Every structure is written in structure tokens, then in C-alpha cells.
Amino acid sequence: MCDSWTSVRNEGIINFIVTVPRPICWSSIATGAESHTGQYIANLLKKVVEDIGPLKVLGACTDNASNMKKAWELLQLEYPHIKSYSCIAHTxxxxxxxxxxxxxxxxxxxxxxxxxxxxxxxxxxxxxxxxxxxxxxxxxxxxxxxxxxxxxxxxxxxxxxxxxxxxxxxxxxxxxxxxxxxxxxxxxxxxxxxxxxxxxxxxxxxxxxxxxxxxxxxxxxxxxxxxxxxxxxxxxxxxxxxxxxxxxxxxxxxxxxxxxxxxFLVDAMQVIYEIAAQLPNIDEIQVIAELADYRSRLKKNSKPFVSSAVDKTSASSWWNRICCSSQLSRVASNILRLPPSSASVERSFSRHALVHSARRNRLTTDRAAK
Incomplete structure (x- = not known):
């Protein structure tokens, strides 16, 4: 996930956060005189993807700004398996x-x-x-x-x-x-x-x-x-x-x-299908069929003790341990790593501002980012 802000020295900065699923601050880029165009942001996103490893990246979360949407399109052309989507909190x-x-x-x-x-x-x-x-x-x-x-x-x-x-x-x-x-x-x-x-x-x-x-x-x-x-x-x-x-x-x-x-929201069924299509050894049609079967069985055979267990079990544990025998579980495990919002980036800005404050305005952006 990524977002941009302006530091105390009026410098443009773009922060990148990687979730694993715990959010980690990956990099903080001082953009200087560069305009935050879709092409420029897409190039920065591509560099982050290459540094991490393209096969380890499943999605990119940003706000709904037009330059971000353009960056989605350019990123999708080079990495079809990466799903870009808007921050739900922003929506x-x-x-x-x-x-x-x-x-x-x-x-x-x-x-x-x-x-x-x-x-x-x-x-x-x-x-x-x-x-x-x-x-x-x-x-x-x-x-x-x-x-x-x-x-x-x-x-x-x-x-x-x-x-x-x-x-x-x-x-x-x-x-x-x-x-x-x-x-x-x-x-x-x-x-x-x-x-x-x-x-x-x-x-x-x-x-x-x-x-x-x-x-x-x-x-x-x-x-x-x-x-x-x-x-x-x-x-x-x-x-x-x-x-x-x-x-x-x-x-x-x-x-x-x-x-x-x-x-603004992504269609859930479409996301499941697209991610399944890009994962190795996964039949996307079979995944959709398993999803339909899972939903029908859940409605038909739901017991009180099952709903009680769901309330006390995390979604990742449910799919990784309890429902781990299907192709659908592999797709679900990947989707559950995706964050619903880019709030972690906003929190990184707050932390950055505490370090790079008006009293420490002689700090360079690169130094403050460390």
C-alpha cells in the first residue's frame, strides 16, 4: 500500500507499507520536483514489487485519486496477477x-x-x-x-x-x-x-x-x-x-x-476468480464451484456450535487449519493477507511527523525516514 504527504519542510514524500500480514514500513521516497503522476507512481510501485519479488505480491491498496487509478492500470499491464484496489476507509x-x-x-x-x-x-x-x-x-x-x-x-x-x-x-x-x-x-x-x-x-x-x-x-x-x-x-x-x-x-x-x-469497491466474486487464475496449480472454475458449494452447505447445515466457533476463530485460522483441503482454501488464505485500507500508511505519516517536527526541521527527509 502507498500514499503521499507533505513534510514539515514542504517536501513531497511517498511512503510504502508491506503487509505480511503485519504492516511493515518498506520505504519512504522523497519525490523532490517530480509530479505525482500515474506513470511516476507506477514506476515506484514496480520498483517495490521487484525488490520484494513479483510472485510474493498479491495486491496494491491506495486511495481513489485519479493518479493512483492510472498507476493501477500501468501496474496491471506488467504484473497481471497483482490486484489493485481502493482503500475502503477512504471510500x-x-x-x-x-x-x-x-x-x-x-x-x-x-x-x-x-x-x-x-x-x-x-x-x-x-x-x-x-x-x-x-x-x-x-x-x-x-x-x-x-x-x-x-x-x-x-x-x-x-x-x-x-x-x-x-x-x-x-x-x-x-x-x-x-x-x-x-x-x-x-x-x-x-x-x-x-x-x-x-x-x-x-x-x-x-x-x-x-x-x-x-x-x-x-x-x-x-x-x-x-x-x-x-x-x-x-x-x-x-x-x-x-x-x-x-x-x-x-x-x-x-x-x-x-x-x-x-x-468503488471491488466485486468479491471477480477478485476471487482473478486471483485464482494467477495462482499456480489452481483451477479458477473449480474454485468458484467450491465457493458456491461451501456457501450452500454453510446455509443448509449450519449448527449453533459452528457459528459460535466462527466468532472465536480468526478467518486465517479457519481457512488454513479447519477448511484446508480445497483449492478454495488456498485462494482464501491469499486474499486474507490483503489489507482493507491504507490506514497503516497514514499512521506511518504520523510517526514520521513526530520525528521530523518543526523543532527538528534541519533533518533531511532521508535521515528522518531511517
Missing amino acids: LQLIFTDLIKIKSAENIQSDCIKLCKTVKQSQKLTALLNQHQHQSPQGQQHTLKLPVKTRWRSITQCLKSVCINKHALQALGINYDAKPSLDLSIRKLLLSEVFWDRTEGSLKLLKPVTDAITAIEGENKNLSLVMKMFSDLKLSFEENLSSSQILKSEEDAFKKIIRERKK
């Missing part, structure tokens, strides 16, 4: 960004930010809110959180902080001492049940997306999680849309976002 982030741009969600977000700013910028209101928090049913202090542009998840945290403090904020809205510092429009907002219904409804729609991103960004996750995760997201949307208090005219827009962004 989910695009879904989240699309959702919060819908008018009703944007209005709720704007109201919550205005409310949080009003309270946080006043010492008196903050002190009064703290008093009401201790008197609320929760009986403890939860700070109001403002979203940060570079932290997309902070929008959900902002909505959640407002909902958690509902009783304390409503009490603040009718507090006589708060009136001089509290704008009339904010007081009306706090006492409006429509505002609270819409805020809670929006949180129910957005939180499953942020939870899915958090789950998929772990270092020990694999591609087998993706289809179930999207299926769960779709069910969550269908359950929460009716109670979310968004405009009926916007319900179709919400559903369309999931359909459109899902196109």
Missing part, C-alpha cells in the same frame, strides 16, 4: 462527506457548531453548564466538542456531545442567569424538540459510518470484513432514515450516496 470517508453535505444534515451541523461555540466562548455559560451537568440524570461532566476540518470524525463527536448534554443544555436555556449571555436564537434552539429530534436522528445515521471506518482501519483487519460491513451499513440506513427527521425529499439522496460510492 467510507467519501460517503461520510457526501452525507454531511446534504442540506438538512448541513443545517443540523451548523446549528450544533453555533451552539457549542456560544457556550465555549463564554466563561459564565461554561460554568452554568457545568452546574447543570452535575444535576442532570448522567450526573457527570461531558465537554462540548467542536469539529476540526482535518478530523472528519470530529463532526460525529460534536453531535454526540450535544446529545449527551441535552438535559443540561435545556436547563441552561431556561436559566435566568444565562439570559444576558445567551442569544435568543440559541435559546429557541435549545427549547425546540424538532432540533433535538433532528440532531439525534442525524447522529444515528452518521455514527455507523464513523464506527465502520474505525473498525476497518485496524492493523489486523482483512478484506473479508468489507461486504458484511456494507451490508450492515445499508440495514442501519434503512432502519434509521424514517426516524431521522430529515426531509422526505432527501431520503432518496441518502440512499443514492451508498449505491454510488459502493461502486
Whole structure:
């Protein structure tokens, strides 16, 4: 997997991570004056593949940028067995960004930010809110959180902080001492049940997306999680849309976002077939037949103790030890080595920034990478 960023010295850097399946930082390339074109990135990817060994590389995970997609095409021409695919976490982030741009969600977000700013910028209101928090049913202090542009998840945290403090904020809205510092429009907002219904409804729609991103960004996750995760997201949307208090005219827009962004995902059956076709001593048609047989037997003969065992067994252990007698198991073992996201690259940027900080800006990029 790979991705690019800019260092503290405003230098372009591309990091490469190899999963075995544990992620390992392979190399950090300072690109200098080179433009990050598809051809340039493809050449860097080819060098990494050759250094590792072409037969040891099964897939390449990047974001959905156009230059990365061009690099996929060029890499595929030279190494047909390597499957390039988009970062699932990035796809989910695009879904989240699309959702919060819908008018009703944007209005709720704007109201919550205005409310949080009003309270946080006043010492008196903050002190009064703290008093009401201790008197609320929760009986403890939860700070109001403002979203940060570079932290997309902070929008959900902002909505959640407002909902958690509902009783304390409503009490603040009718507090006589708060009136001089509290704008009339904010007081009306706090006492409006429509505002609270819409805020809670929006949180129910957005939180499953942020939870899915958090789950998929772990270092020990694999591609087998993706289809179930999207299926769960779709069910969550269908359950929460009716109670979310968004405009009926916007319900179709919400559903369309999931359909459109899902196109970024690779087709699971197609990936299984293509990988099987490239592996030695594997009949790809036989693999698809075994997959169909496995699915039908699993549905027909599933026992409670089997489902309990699945929950306590890793996917790799299942296919390598329990279901290891078929060609399908060999293909499954290879697919399970592929990461669902390029989050490990982002983490490498964070580690790099801790070393190559503003206080150590005289470090060269090559030196910092070591």
C-alpha cells in the first residue's frame, strides 16, 4: 500500500507499507520536483514489487485519486496477477462527506457548531453548564466538542456531545442567569424538540459510518470484513432514515450516496476468480464451484456450535487449519493477507511527523525516514 504527504519542510514524500500480514514500513521516497503522476507512481510501485519479488505480491491498496487509478492500470499491464484496489476507509470517508453535505444534515451541523461555540466562548455559560451537568440524570461532566476540518470524525463527536448534554443544555436555556449571555436564537434552539429530534436522528445515521471506518482501519483487519460491513451499513440506513427527521425529499439522496460510492469497491466474486487464475496449480472454475458449494452447505447445515466457533476463530485460522483441503482454501488464505485500507500508511505519516517536527526541521527527509 502507498500514499503521499507533505513534510514539515514542504517536501513531497511517498511512503510504502508491506503487509505480511503485519504492516511493515518498506520505504519512504522523497519525490523532490517530480509530479505525482500515474506513470511516476507506477514506476515506484514496480520498483517495490521487484525488490520484494513479483510472485510474493498479491495486491496494491491506495486511495481513489485519479493518479493512483492510472498507476493501477500501468501496474496491471506488467504484473497481471497483482490486484489493485481502493482503500475502503477512504471510500467510507467519501460517503461520510457526501452525507454531511446534504442540506438538512448541513443545517443540523451548523446549528450544533453555533451552539457549542456560544457556550465555549463564554466563561459564565461554561460554568452554568457545568452546574447543570452535575444535576442532570448522567450526573457527570461531558465537554462540548467542536469539529476540526482535518478530523472528519470530529463532526460525529460534536453531535454526540450535544446529545449527551441535552438535559443540561435545556436547563441552561431556561436559566435566568444565562439570559444576558445567551442569544435568543440559541435559546429557541435549545427549547425546540424538532432540533433535538433532528440532531439525534442525524447522529444515528452518521455514527455507523464513523464506527465502520474505525473498525476497518485496524492493523489486523482483512478484506473479508468489507461486504458484511456494507451490508450492515445499508440495514442501519434503512432502519434509521424514517426516524431521522430529515426531509422526505432527501431520503432518496441518502440512499443514492451508498449505491454510488459502493461502486468503488471491488466485486468479491471477480477478485476471487482473478486471483485464482494467477495462482499456480489452481483451477479458477473449480474454485468458484467450491465457493458456491461451501456457501450452500454453510446455509443448509449450519449448527449453533459452528457459528459460535466462527466468532472465536480468526478467518486465517479457519481457512488454513479447519477448511484446508480445497483449492478454495488456498485462494482464501491469499486474499486474507490483503489489507482493507491504507490506514497503516497514514499512521506511518504520523510517526514520521513526530520525528521530523518543526523543532527538528534541519533533518533531511532521508535521515528522518531511517
